[in-house]
Amino acid sequence: MIQDVCKNSEPTIIVGSQSEEQAVLVSLDDFQAMEETAYLLSSPANRAHLDKSLKEVKEVKFVEFSIEDL
Secondary structure, eight states, X not given: OHHHHHHHOOOEEEEOSXXXXXXXXXXXXXXXXXXXXXXXXXXXXXXXXXXXXXXXXXXXOOOXXXXXXX
């Protein structure tokens, strides 16, 4: 089960002996990504900056540099 969760990035719902007892098994990589996303979006200023950056990418308002350009 753990190998499938890690390989496919598919969370698995685990149901305990009582139907209301449930948990979710996710890979460590996916869990860390969720934690990082929650952290980045927890600050209103950081969230606004990320939203602005995504909008600029969608509107192709960015400049591409190569390593040599730097």
